[in-house]
Structures are given as C-alpha cells and as structure tokens.
Amino acid sequence: MLDIQNLHVSVDGIPILKGLDFQAKEGEVHAIMGPNGSGKSTFAKVIAGHPEYKVTAGTVDYKKSNMKNIDMLGLAADERAKEGVFLAFQYPIEIPGVSNIDFLRTSFNSICRHQGVSEMNESEFRNFVSEKSKIVKFDSSFLDRAVNEGFSGGEKKKNEILQMAVLSPRLSFLDETDSGLDIDALRIVADGVNQLKNKQNAVIMVTHYQRLLDYIKPDYVHVLYKGRIVKTGGPELAKRLEEEGYDGIIAESEKVIQ
Amino acid sequence: MNFEPYLEKAKNLNDAASYEILQSLQKEGLPTRKSEEWKYFSPSFLEKFENFELKNTTEWKKSESHLRAHISVNEKTYSGVQIAKTLTSQGRESKSSGFIRRFVSGLSFGTVSFVMDSETTDLDLNFSAEKAFQVLGAIEIQVPEKQKVRVHIKADEYFEELVSSVFFKLERGAELEVYAVEVNPTDGKSIQSLRVDLSEESEFRYVSVLAGASSKRNNLEVNLNGSQARCSLFALSISGKNEKLDNHFFINHNAPSCESRIVYKALVSGQAQVVYDGKVYVEKNAQKTDSDQIARGLILSDGAELDAKPSLEVFADDVSATHGAAIGQVDRDEVFYLMSRGLSEEEASKLLAFAFINEVISQIIDKELRENTKESIEKKFGKWIQEVAHVF
Numbered sequence: 001m002l003d004i005q006n007l008h009v010s011v012d013g014i015p016i017l018k019g020l021d022f023q024a025k026e027g028e029v030h031a032i033m034g035p036n037g038s039g040k041s042t043f044a045k046v047i048a049g050h051p052e053y054k055v056t057a058g059t060v061d062y063k064k065s066n067m068k069n070i071d072m073l074g075l076a077a078d079e080r081a082k083e084g085v086f087l088a089f090q091y092p093i094e095i096p097g098v099s100n101i102d103f104l105r106t107s108f109n110s111i112c113r114h115q116g117v118s119e120m121n122e123s124e125f126r127n128f129v130s131e132k133s134k135i136v137k138f139d140s141s142f143l144d145r146a147v148n149e150g151f152s153g154g155e156k157k158k159n160e161i162l163q164m165a166v167l168s169p170r171l172s173f174l175d176e177t178d179s180g181l182d183i184d185a186l187r188i189v190a191d192g193v194n195q196l197k198n199k200q201n202a203v204i205m206v207t208h209y210q211r212l213l214d215y216i217k218p219d220y221v222h223v224l225y226k227g228r229i230v231k232t233g234g235p236e237l238a239k240r241l242e243e244e245g246y247d248g249i250i251a252e253s254e255k256v257i258q
Numbered sequence: 259m260n261f262e263p264y265l266e267k268a269k270n271l272n273d274a275a276s277y278e279i280l281q282s283l284q285k286e287g288l289p290t291r292k293s294e295e296w297k298y299f300s301p302s303f304l305e306k307f308e309n310f311e312l313k314n315t316t317e318w319k320k321s322e323s324h325l326r327a328h329i330s331v332n333e334k335t336y337s338g339v340q341i342a343k344t345l346t347s348q349g350r351e352s353k354s355s356g357f358i359r360r361f362v363s364g365l366s367f368g369t370v371s372f373v374m375d376s377e378t379t380d381l382d383l384n385f386s387a388e389k390a391f392q393v394l395g396a397i398e399i400q401v402p403e404k405q406k407v408r409v410h411i412k413a414d415e416y417f418e419e420l421v422s423s424v425f426f427k428l429e430r431g432a433e434l435e436v437y438a439v440e441v442n443p444t445d446g447k448s449i450q451s452l453r454v455d456l457s458e459e460s461e462f463r464y465v466s467v468l469a470g471a472s473s474k475r476n477n478l479e480v481n482l483n484g485s486q487a488r489c490s491l492f493a494l495s496i497s498g499k500n501e502k503l504d505n506h507f508f509i510n511h512n513a514p515s516c517e518s519r520i521v522y523k524a525l526v527s528g529q530a531q532v533v534y535d536g537k538v539y540v541e542k543n544a545q546k547t548d549s550d551q552i553a554r555g556l557i558l559s560d561g562a563e564l565d566a567k568p569s570l571e572v573f574a575d576d577v578s579a580t581h582g583a584a585i586g587q588v589d590r591d592e593v594f595y596l597m598s599r600g601l602s603e604e605e606a607s608k609l610l611a612f613a614f615i616n617e618v619i620s621q622i623i624d625k626e627l628r629e630n631t632k633e634s635i636e637k638k639f640g641k642w643i644q645e646v647a648h649v650f
C-alpha cells in the first residue's frame with residue numbers, strides 16, 4: 001500500500017530525512033521508534049503532505065486495493081486526506097472559534113464528496129459522531145467545544161483518535177499518540193485503535209514506549225536514526241530497545257554504514 | 259482651530275456652560291499628532307466643524323419599550339424623554355474621551371441629557387445626516403436602578419464627518435448592553451466616543467464589530483465606580499485597503515471587587531492601519547479587582563499594520579490581572595492541520611479567519627443581529643478572505 005524509496009527531506013534547507021526506505025501493506029501495524037530528533041515526526045508530516053517539508057529525492061507510492069499507484073508527492077495535504085491518509089498529530093492544534101462537531105462534519109463531508117459517498121446533514125452526523133465518540137469514551141460535551149481548546153493533553157490525543165474513527169482512513173500515522181496519556185487513557189486509546197484497524201487499512205505508530213506495543217501488537221518494529229530506518233524487526237526488537245536503549249543498535253548500524 | 263464665533267454665539271445665547279467649555283477649548287486648541295493619544299489618527303479634520311451652524315438636535319420615537327433617537331443636524335425638538343441636568347463626571351477621565359465630550363458638547367451648545375424611563379428596554383441611537391454633511395452629537399443617559407437596557411449605536415446613511423459622544427451612567431444594579439455593529443459604513447471620517455460609568459453591582463457589556471470603516475477613531479471609556487460592578491468588552495476590527503481604525507479603550511477600576519474583561523481582535527489586510535490601545539488602571543482602593551485583557555491580531559498582507567498596546571497599571575496590592583497581545587499571520591501549522599483533515603487550502607484559510615472573528619461575533623446575544631452580522635461579513639469579506647488566503 002505504501003512504498004517509499006530513498007526519501008530525502010529538508011526543512012528550511014536542512015536535510016532531515018536522508019535516504020529512508022519503508023514499505024507497508026494493508027492489514028499491517030508498524031511501530032517506529034528512535035531517539036528524539038531522529039526524524040520521526042518529519043516522516044509523519046511528509047507523508048501527510050506538510051508544505052514546509054521539501055522532498056529533495058526519492059519516491060512515495062501509495063496504492064489502494066485494486067487501484068493504480070498514486071504518486072503521493074504530487075498531492076497536496078487535503079488530497080492525500082481524501083485518498084485516505086490520516087495523521088494523528090504529536091501536538092494537536094487548538095482552533096478556538098470552531099466547534100469540534102462543525103470541524104468534523106466539514107472534514108467528513110469534504111472527504112465524502114471526493115469519494116462519491118453521500119454527505120450527512122447536521123442531525124445524521126451528530127448521531128454518527130456520538131456513536132463514534134464511545135470508542136474514545138468522550139461524552140457529547142466535547143463535540144460542542146472548540147477544537148482542542150482547553151483540552152487536556154490526553155483529551156487532545158483522544159480527539160485525534162475520534163477524528164480517525166470518523167474519517168476511517170486507509171493509512172493512519174499516529175505520532176506519539178501514547179505520550180502524555182495516563183494508564184486508563186492509554187488503554188482507551190489503544191482499544192480504540194484496535195477497533196479501527198482491519199484487513200483493509202494500515203497503521204503506523206511512532207512511539208517511545210514498549211508499553212503501547214503491549215496493547216497494540218505491531219507486525220514490524222523499525223528504528224529510525226539520523227533520518228534513515230537503520231533496523232527493522234518484529235515485536236522483540238522493541239523489547240530489546242526497552243532493555244538496552246538505542247546505543248547497541250545504533251553502533252551496529254553505523255558499522256554497516258561504514 | 260478658532261472657537262471665537264462659537265464663543266460669540268454662546269454669549270448671545272446666554273449659555274454660560276457652553277461658554278466655559280468653548281473657552282477652555284480655545285485655550286488648549288486641537289490636539290496634534292504629537293500627543294501620544296492622537297499619534298495615529300490626526301484630529302485635524304475637526305477643523306472642518308468650524309463655521310457651521312450646528313445645533314445638537316435629537317428626534318425621539320417611542321413604541322412600547324423601544325426608544326429610537328435620531329441624532330442629526332436637522333432642527334428637531336425632543337419629546338418623550340425626561341431631560342436631566344448634565345451628568346457629573348467622577349474619577350479619572352481619559353484625555354481623549356474627555357476632549358471629545360467637551361468638543362461635541364461645546365460646538366453643539368449643550369448635551370442632551372436624560373433619565374431613561376422605567377419601561378424602556380431597547381434604545382437605538384442613530385447618528386445621521388440628511389445630506390453628506392457633518393454630524394455632531396452629544397448625549398447623556400442615566401439608566402435607573404436595576405433596569406436592563408440594550409442599546410444599538412449606529413452611524414446611519416452618509417456623512418462626511420461625524421463626531422459623537424455618548425455617556426451612560428448606570429445606577430446601582432443596572433445592566434447595560436451596547437452593540438456597535440458597522441459592517442457597511444460610509445466613506446466618512448468619524449470619531450465616536452462612548453463612556454460608561456458604573457455604580458455598585460451594575461454591569462456593562464459591549465460588543466463592537468467595525469468592518470471596513472475608512473477612517474475611524476473609536477474611544478471607549480469605562481469607570482467602575484461602585485464595588486462589584488462588572489464590564490466585558492468584545493471588539494472586532496476588520497480593515498483592508500487604505501482604511502484606518504484607531505481604537506482606544508480605557509478602563510478605570512475606581513472601586514473594590516470589580517471585574518473587567520477585554521477581548522479585542524483584529525483582521526487586517528491590504529494597506530490598512532489598525533491601532534488598539536487598551537489601558538486598564540487599578541486605583542489604590544480597588545482591592546480584589548479581577549481584570550483580563552487580551553488583544554489578538556491576524557495580519558493578512560505585507561502592507562497591513564496593527565499596533566496593539568494592551569497595558570495595565572495597578573496601584574492596589576490585592577489584584578488578579580492579566581493582559582497580553584498575540585499578533586501574527588495565519589499559522590501555517592493550523593492550515594496544515596485542517597488540510598490534513600481534507601479541507602482545501604482555501605477552505606482551511608477561510609475557516610480559520612471565520613473562527614478568529616467568531617470569538618467576538620458569537621458574543622452578540624440577539625440571534626437575528628448575530629446571523630445578519632455574520633452574513634454581511636461573509637458577503638462583503640468572504641471573497642476577500644479567499645483572495646488574501648493565497649498570501650499564507
């Protein structure tokens with residue numbers, strides 16, 4: 001579904017991703033780990049189409065089942081969203097003045113229009129969202145508040161998962177959705193993601209903690225370091241990182257580079 | 259400016275009060291741009307009021323609880339209102355609104371002062387001219403104890419120059435709501451001054467939406483003179499082209515346990531120049547004051563200018579007060595966030611601009627006025643917001 005070859009990305013002329021390769025198929029869950037500043041969020045934003053992150057080399061192909069390849073780099077962020085790409089932000093943005101439900105409906109309907117599915121009116125949508133809110137155990141008061149305004153850190157993360165539930169994306173990139181969550185919230189969010197994943201979609205999760213992977217079982221764990229994937233393994237790789245830290249793996253990979 | 263002819267007239271009319279005001283105006287002259295208060299907005303157009311035979315004339319129309327005042331240059335008499343003697347000021351007065359009040363009342367030979375009758379709940383103050391002409395109006399209104407009044411202040415139709423001064427005095431427990439909504443103003447120059455003095459437990463709520471004013475000075479002064487008085491001011495400026503909008507808000511905490519809150523927002527594009535000068539003073543005896551002030555601005559083009567100066571001076575020691583300003587361009591990360599949810603760049607920018615102004619518009623309690631305001635802004639500026647969206 002996603003095939004990335006030799007991706008190079010710069011921000012303000014500073015190279016951040018330096019030859020990243022990555023593949024994901026439908027139905028898979030990938031975990032991406034790596035030290036602070038290694039380029040994980042950059043990777044996420046570039047997939048979602050942030051205009052400030054310039055791709056200087058490489059290809060990103062995206063394919064939905066039974067459809068032809070799409071060159072993702074040719075699409076603006078909103079077009080990618082319409083094709084089923086979703087990013088749960090590490091730091092979700094507050095938008096005072098717009099209610100959560102209006103925002104969700106605008107977003108939902110613009111994606112529906114693109115996909116040729118019929119849009120929902122206000123009351124249909126309210127019912128639909130109220131149902132989805134149960135996934136993250138949100139009561140309806142969150143729907144009428146301004147988007148993320150005054151939400152606690154954990155509530156913002158839950159709100160991202162609510163958006164994911166409403167938009168049912170094909171490819172979800174969750175950037176540290178587990179950070180800042182208490183034990184109960186972590187379980188709620190993880191349960192939510194587990195409910196939303198299926199054979200047709202893929203989930204890529206950036207995390208610093210093995211803990212999340214106890215709840216959401218990854219098929220692959222990748223280590224991103226200095227803008228490249230330096231190691232890929234199964235869930236046992238995350239366990240090893242938890243015990244040993246990054247030093248060993250980084251040293252191994254640097255030997256390979258030299 | 260030469261006030262001689264007016265002095266002469268005041269003498270002939272035996273109007274001692276006006277004579278005194280005019281004398282002091284003659285002595286101090288018009289303020290110049292050198293003074294801090296008039297740095298951004300030249301008061302020189304006030305000169306134009308010279309040599310005109312003006313009379314502060316007000317026509318009142320009353321239906322049930324609704325009172326309409328038409329303040330214009332036509333000779334009309336007042337009826338249906340009780341004329342009170344001029345309200346006395348109390349406490350510190352800002353230099354600019356004090357000057358404007360005296361200027362208007364001096365040149366129009368008096369101020370219309372009255373006490374609101376107890377049935378009136380709605381009041382429209384319309385400043386208008388029959389021809390493209392100057393308008394000058396000074397009015398003072400006393401709101402009796404516990405009375406709740408809603409007021410719409412509007413500059414109507416067309417005028418070249420308008421200078422007005424409105425002064426409300428709230429008795430104990432009175433509640434005043436003032437709306438100043440101008441979305442389709444004329445091209446004239448105007449200085450509008452509003453002053454509200456509050457007695458204990460009274461409340462003042464102000465919502466202003468000034469969009470597309472070509473050249474305007476907006477003075478607002480609030481004196482919290484009795485304990486537990488409260489005021490909240492929500493103001494939005496939308497300016498583009500070569501428009502100039504100069505806002506001066508001044509809140510005086512003269513008594514203990516009062517609350518004040520200011521939310522100021524500006525959306526500035528083109529070559530427009532917008533000023534927000536917000537001063538909150540907390541006097542020595544005003545303990546347990548609770549005051550917040552925030553000014554936010556969105557600059558939509560390179561040539562646009564916004565000067566926001568929220569300030570706070572506190573002389574009491576037991577006070578909770580904040581003030582701040584945040585000015586910038588539309589945040590690219592916000593646009594990206596919305597786009598990542600499927601909104602096009604244009605939809606995202608438009609939504610953000612509307613979200614920004616909605617914080618003030620949503621404060622209009624009256625649903626009809628709120629929806630009309632939104633609609634006219636959308637009609638007038640929707641396209642414009644889309645056009646400037648490409649700047650981001």
Ligand SMILES: Nc1ncnc2c1ncn2[C@@H]1O[C@H](COP(=O)(O)OP(=O)(O)OP(=O)(O)O)[C@@H](O)[C@H]1O
Nearest residue numbers: 011012014016034035036037038039040041042043
């Ligand atoms: N807009 C930007 N301008 C300048 N530098 C940037 C920008 N965005 C990212 N960077 C730099 O790129 C590098 C990678 O940042 P990124 O946010 O992708 O790291 P990360 O792996 O997500 O880190 P963390 O684990 O702390 O979230 C960092 O050194 C960061 O400072």
Ligand SMILES: [Mg+2]
Nearest residue numbers: 040041042090
């Ligand atoms: Mg990150």
